[in-house]
Amino acid sequence: MFRIVSSQNNNLEVEINDFNPHHTFLCGQCFRWNADKGGIWTGIISDLGVRLIWNGRTCTFLNMSESEFTDYCVRYFDLETDYGKIKAELAKKDENLKAAVFHGYGIRLLRQDFWETLISFLISQNNNIPRIKKIIESLCSHFGLPVRGGFSQKTFPGVPALANAPLDELNICRGGYRCRYISKTAAIFGQTPSLESNIQKLPPAEIRKFLLSLPGIGEKVADCVLLYSGLDRSAFPIDRWVKRVIETLYFKRETDVNSIREFARDYFGDNAGIAQQYLFYYAREQKIGV
DNA sequence: TTGCAGGGGTCAA
DNA sequence: TTGACCCCTGCA
Numbered sequence: 001m002f003r004i005v006s007s008q009n010n011n012l013e014v015e016i017n018d019f020n021p022h023h024t025f026l027c028g029q030c031f032r033w034n035a036d037k038g039g040i041w042t043g044i045i046s047d048l049g050v051r052l053i054w055n056g057r058t059c060t061f062l063n064m065s066e067s068e069f070t071d072y073c074v075r076y077f078d079l080e081t082d083y084g085k086i087k088a089e090l091a092k093k094d095e096n097l098k099a100a101v102f103h104g105y106g107i108r109l110l111r112q113d114f115w116e117t118l119i120s121f122l123i124s125q126n127n128n129i130p131r132i133k134k135i136i137e138s139l140c141s142h143f144g145l146p147v148r149g150g151f152s153q154k155t156f157p158g159v160p161a162l163a164n165a166p167l168d169e170l171n172i173c174r175g176g177y178r179c180r181y182i183s184k185t186a187a188i189f190g191q192t193p194s195l196e197s198n199i200q201k202l203p204p205a206e207i208r209k210f211l212l213s214l215p216g217i218g219e220k221v222a223d224c225v226l227l228y229s230g231l232d233r234s235a236f237p238i239d240r241w242v243k244r245v246i247e248t249l250y251f252k253r254e255t256d257v258n259s260i261r262e263f264a265r266d267y268f269g270d271n272a273g274i275a276q277q278y279l280f281y282y283a284r285e286q287k288i289g290v
Numbered sequence: 291t292t293g294c295a296g297g298g299g300t301c302a303a
Numbered sequence: 304t305t306g307a308c309c310c311c312t313g314c315a
Contacts, residue, residue, distance in 0.1 A: 126308075126309090127309095127310085127311090128311080130311085130312080131310075131311055134311090171309095174309080174311085175309075175310085176308075176310050176311095177308050178309075179309085
């Protein structure tokens with residue numbers, strides 16, 4: 001899945017199979033990675049600022065030690081999962097998936113921090129990606145902590161930082177009515193500090209039930225949290241794009257969300273969420289069903 | 291310049 | 304099942 005090639009001048013070169021940062025960072029699963037004109041990607045993993053360059057086969061992590069790579073990147077980039085095998089299984093199912101997998105061949109599903117994913121996708125509702133990114137960066141710059149590695153960006157603010165912030169201050173990030181949801185959700189987690197870690201130990205169905213009990217979290221966001229934090233790869237978030245692509249490619253007619261969810265679980269199986277990601281990226285790029 | 295529609299949804303009636 | 308919700312952006 002990966003192999004460390006060299007470590008020179010503090011730069012770590014790693015061979016990574018089935019990867020392409022463009023696909024992985026722009027398929028809609030994360031909001032804090034950006035590329036500069038020279039093709040260097042910058043992002044924040046927990047409290048570490050990360051810069052990387054991809055050359056088509058190997059990924060060079062700038063100013064990173066081998067232990068930092070082990071501690072921060074292996075899990076985050078899901079490097080111990082064989083995406084080649086998953087893609088081959090999905091591609092066998094039908095021509096649609098084959099095309100979708102071919103198109104987004106370098107997508108790896110990240111295993112992002114549970115709290116960050118929860119708040120990020122709470123913000124994503126009824127919103128567009130550029131604005132979601134702005135709100136999140138604003139939230140981080142106001143309530144986050146400095147990151148390691150000499151970066152201007154801040155960490156994603158933890159539970160206490162958001163729980164202690166008055167709603168007036170949260171509104172600085174221009175999240176609109178979503179700020180009320182953030183405030184209430186942070187208050188719930190703030191009351192029980194063990195909640196954040198304990199909830200993640202439950203079976204996915206229980207986690208989902210809990211997420212749905214939080215203010216501002218519906219089925220779609222709950223499934224995003226489960227999928228993108230790596231807690232359940234069979235979670236199948238259905239937004240307007242996924243609904244459209246499934247209707248266009250499989251049902252050939254308008255279909256309700258519950259039927260689509262049922263179909264996804266039966267047809268795509270344990271890796272339904274990963275299939276969803278290839279299809280979502282494919283649908284958006286090819287404007288399928290628009 | 292102004293107005294309007296719509297955006298990786300959710301909630302309440 | 305339907306409209307309101309914050310705010311921003313793109314487009315007439």
